[in-house]
Amino acid sequence: MGRKIVVALGGNAILSKDASAAAQQKALLETAEQLVKFIENGDQLIISHGNGPQVGNLLLQQAAGSTEDNPAMPLDTAVAMTQGSIGYWMQNAMNRVLKEKGIKKTVATVVTQVEVSADDPAFEKPTKPIGPFMSKAEADLAKKENPDFTFVEDAGRGYRRVVPSPKPIGVVETDAVKSLVDAGIVPISVGGGGIPVVSNGNQLLGREAVIDKDFASEKLAELVGADALIILTAVPNIYVNFNQPDQKKLEQVSVAELETYIGQNQFAPGSMLPKVEAAIDFVKATGNQAVVTALDNIEGFVQNGSGTVITEKVGIRN
Numbered sequence: 001m002g003r004k005i006v007v008a009l010g011g012n013a014i015l016s017k018d019a020s021a022a023a024q025q026k027a028l029l030e031t032a033e034q035l036v037k038f039i040e041n042g043d044q045l046i047i048s049h050g051n052g053p054q055v056g057n058l059l060l061q062q063a064a065g066s067t068e069d070n071p072a073m074p075l076d077t078a079v080a081m082t083q084g085s086i087g088y089w090m091q092n093a094m095n096r097v098l099k100e101k102g103i104k105k106t107v108a109t110v111v112t113q114v115e116v117s118a119d120d121p122a123f124e125k126p127t128k129p130i131g132p133f134m135s136k137a138e139a140d141l142a143k144k145e146n147p148d149f150t151f152v153e154d155a156g157r158g159y160r161r162v163v164p165s166p167k168p169i170g171v172v173e174t175d176a177v178k179s180l181v182d183a184g185i186v187p188i189s190v191g192g193g194g195i196p197v198v199s200n201g202n203q204l205l206g207r208e209a210v211i212d213k214d215f216a217s218e219k220l221a222e223l224v225g226a227d228a229l230i231i232l233t234a235v236p237n238i239y240v241n242f243n244q245p246d247q248k249k250l251e252q253v254s255v256a257e258l259e260t261y262i263g264q265n266q267f268a269p270g271s272m273l274p275k276v277e278a279a280i281d282f283v284k285a286t287g288n289q290a291v292v293t294a295l296d297n298i299e300g301f302v303q304n305g306s307g308t309v310i311t312e313k314v315g316i317r318n
């Protein structure tokens, strides 16, 4: 049996500029064409994905169309809605590519709740950017209309709304995901970081937040006993001195080396830093390897291990 791999897809794998369903479905078809290479390699895939742009857009659509009798849905429900829509597009795209390749395999989305702590300090300090980029004037107007919302400048690209992003502590549907994998089915799980819930006696109560999908994917990978966590984004490697003349790509790197680079602020918070932290958490918890690479480098990774591969100690491949 092949390696059990959790693959986390970055936002760019789904939405770039055109937020129409057709454009996102087209992007996911290209993504599926890459992901199927793992299946052809004999690996057992578990797919996760982000939802930052989509869930923010959905909230805006909800607000624009809401009435007293037909109210806008809260953020936890909006996260569930994006798990459904993106999961549908992903399943549909994977079905098509698998059929074209003559591979008989089912892909199924699991609406996934992810437990967070009610006391997580993140609830008091929104940090997760969602929805579209705005000019300063647009953000100021949106703040005037929604005084409770927080808007921040996002890495020089414009202003975005930010929401709380608590850390995942458990994945409620872990056993369902394990059963699907055991049955040879490819699950799509913890989409958009999972629906944030807090435990209260026999109840799980939804909370208005968006969990970082890299941390949720790491938690799921740990809980299902994955052999590897692969985080796919727009760059083929993690770099030190990123975007500077002396930029250096990291290929085989140890946890200790990455921790040193974190101390030097080498990784941007909200973009590369959570990926590096999730990779470190996975390697520390399991002793297995984590990988950060680009979606269009899957072939390179599968064929010759290119990308940034994080292990406990360099030289030891798990």
Ligand SMILES: Nc1ncnc2c1ncn2[C@@H]1O[C@H](COP(=O)(O)OP(=O)(O)O)[C@@H](O)[C@H]1O
Pocket (backbone or CB within 6 Å): 009, 010, 011, 012, 050, 232, 233, 234, 235, 237, 238, 239, 240, 241, 242, 266, 267, 268, 270, 271, 272
């Ligand atoms: N040190 C670094 N090495 C590589 N990429 C970095 C680094 N610091 C920041 N980045 C940026 O982080 C991006 C990945 O974060 P992001 O776009 O938020 O991911 P996602 O693919 O999950 O949406 C890369 O495409 C790159 O532009």
Ligand SMILES: NC(=O)OP(=O)(O)O
Pocket (backbone or CB within 6 Å): 010, 011, 049, 050, 051, 052, 053, 192, 193, 210, 211, 212, 213, 214
């Ligand atoms: N939930 C989440 O982390 O989404 P993005 O990766 O799209 O920001």
